[in-house]
Amino acid sequence: MDTTRRDFLKVAAAGGAAATVFGFDLAPAYAQLRELKIARATETRSTCPYCSVSCGVIIYTLGDRAKNVTPQVIHVEGDPDHPINRGTLCPKGASLEQDILNPRRLTKPQVRRPGKTEWEDISWDNAIGEIAQRVKKTRDETFVEKDASGRTVNRCEGMAFTGGCTDTNEFNYLVVKAMRSLGVCYLENQARV
Amino acid sequence: MSQATLEIRAISGHAGSVPGAGVKRELEVCKLIDTTTCIGCKACEVACLEWNGLTFSETTFQNSYQTMPETAWNYWNLIKFNEHERDDGSLMLLMRKDQCMHCEEPGCLAACPADGAIVQYANGIVDFQQDRCIGCGYCITGCPFNIPKFSPQARKVFKCTLCADRVTQGLEPACIKSCPTGCLHFGTKAEMKELADHRATQLREHSGFAKAGVYDPSGVGGTHVIYVLHDASDPEVYGGLPADPHVPWTVQLWKKPLKWLGNLAIVAGVAGVFIHYLRYGPKTVPEDLQGGKP
Numbered sequence: 001m002d003t004t005r006r007d008f009l010k011v012a013a014a015g016g017a018a019a020t021v022f023g024f025d026l027a028p029a030y031a032q033l034r035e036l037k038i039a040r041a042t043e044t045r046s047t048c049p050y051c052s053v054s055c056g057v058i059i060y061t062l063g064d065r066a067k068n069v070t071p072q073v074i075h076v077e078g079d080p081d082h083p084i085n086r087g088t089l090c091p092k093g094a095s096l097e098q099d100i101l102n103p104r105r106l107t108k109p110q111v112r113r114p115g116k117t118e119w120e121d122i123s124w125d126n127a128i129g130e131i132a133q134r135v136k137k138t139r140d141e142t143f144v145e146k147d148a149s150g151r152t153v154n155r156c157e158g159m160a161f162t163g164g165c166t167d168t169n170e171f172n173y174l175v176v177k178a179m180r181s182l183g184v185c186y187l188e189n190q191a192r193v
Numbered sequence: 194m195s196q197a198t199l200e201i202r203a204i205s206g207h208a209g210s211v212p213g214a215g216v217k218r219e220l221e222v223c224k225l226i227d228t229t230t231c232i233g234c235k236a237c238e239v240a241c242l243e244w245n246g247l248t249f250s251e252t253t254f255q256n257s258y259q260t261m262p263e264t265a266w267n268y269w270n271l272i273k274f275n276e277h278e279r280d281d282g283s284l285m286l287l288m289r290k291d292q293c294m295h296c297e298e299p300g301c302l303a304a305c306p307a308d309g310a311i312v313q314y315a316n317g318i319v320d321f322q323q324d325r326c327i328g329c330g331y332c333i334t335g336c337p338f339n340i341p342k343f344s345p346q347a348r349k350v351f352k353c354t355l356c357a358d359r360v361t362q363g364l365e366p367a368c369i370k371s372c373p374t375g376c377l378h379f380g381t382k383a384e385m386k387e388l389a390d391h392r393a394t395q396l397r398e399h400s401g402f403a404k405a406g407v408y409d410p411s412g413v414g415g416t417h418v419i420y421v422l423h424d425a426s427d428p429e430v431y432g433g434l435p436a437d438p439h440v441p442w443t444v445q446l447w448k449k450p451l452k453w454l455g456n457l458a459i460v461a462g463v464a465g466v467f468i469h470y471l472r473y474g475p476k477t478v479p480e481d482l483q484g485g486k487p
């Protein structure tokens with residue numbers, strides 16, 4: 001059979017079309033995978049601030065703590081090396097990132113004056129000063145040196161102290177020293193750290 | 194790009210061989226959900242939202258602890274709460290973590306016409322590539338578990354990725370890590386099957402659940418998310434878990450025989466025209482009609 005150049009081209013074109021239809025697509029196909037968002041983030045160990053279980057968490061912050069970086073929390077998850085939770089978290093603990101990055105989060109002390117309905121901002125120095133004045137006043141007013149039967153008790157019944165769950169052993173040691181020296185008996189916290 | 198770290202097994206809408214498939218050895222991963230020890234705390238839901246950066250959305254109260262009726266395009270992991278009355282009249286509150294099952298033979302991938310929009314990695318994870326998704330929604334019809342969800346904002350379809358970004362880097366998925374009761378497990382498929390069988394045996398022999406069993410439906414070739422159920426004979430009571438899931442026959446018919454028949458018809462048409470041309474040559478107009486042209 002004689003094949004002209006024209007016929008050959010026609011056959012080649014038809015064959016190429018058939019090959020494409022039946023699936024010989026040589027274009028590369030790749031799937032792009034999202035990068036691990038915490039790959040080079042800074043890991044900081046911390047304690048969940050909610051309940052007394054005091055689960056260990058790792059807080060991931062943007063950057064490697066270089067001088068020119070302002071770290072920002074990007075992710076929080078359980079600390080697998082923590083003996084209490086071993087990496088797990090409850091729904092509240094799992095949402096800690098939302099707790100930190102929250103427009104409603106209080107980042108400075110506030111005071112509500114007697115009779116007022118509004119909270120006002122106060123500096124840390126002023127806050128500590130006011131608290132010290134009230135502690136002194138309350139202690140002077142409610143300190144009991146001797147009870148009804150004349151026994152020396154040296155206690156202050158007008159104050160109580162509660163601590164949070166992230167309070168460490170060392171912190172609680174200082175709390176006990178300070179509060180007992182004031183005569184405070186009602187001393188409690190939920191820390192199990 | 195880190196695509197080299199996860200070997201691809203199958204790609205949606207892709208003709209011809211899959212580049213790199215079957216070249217490397219890779220373990221198949223699996224998520225095991227022990228519904229018998231779930232307390233419905235929803236830590237997995239929150240961990241999923243947190244890791245994947247999904248925003249919190251407002252929900253409506255449905256007279257149940259369930260967060261919303263179904264998973265959503267921005268809510269991939271949902272605990273389904275079901276009050277179930279047993280034969281002896283006692284009540285059980287069944288809780289099942291609903292998310293993508295990562296089927297061995299994924300219906301979404303079969304139905305998807307967009308090249309590379311749905312990818313199955315060699316480790317079993319089925320992942321959507323939103324940059325290639327055309328938003329047609331065929332994957333939604335292909336899924337027997339009602340998982341892919343269309344986003345009207347993005348005009349793309351989203352679902353659970355089994356935290357492919359974490360798994361690639363050797364981490365467990367976010368939901369698995371958070372689970373405080375240890376009802377979620379993660380490992381290789383073989384290990385998880387063994388653990389699931391062990392737990393089901395324990396339930397049958399020591400806990401009075403005579404019908405306890407493992408849910409790893411063969412209708413979709415097995416899944417990379419498996420359940421331990423109190424009563425494996427009736428998975429429907431766990432918030433509509435299909436007893437025998439299959440890729441819908443319409444999708445199968447359309448994507449297999451009809452697709453090939455259609456391709457064949459096109460090629461046969463072209464070939465027929467060509468053969469006709471070779472045999473009879475170009476069309477000649479009879480001489481008596483030549484003058485009739487306007």
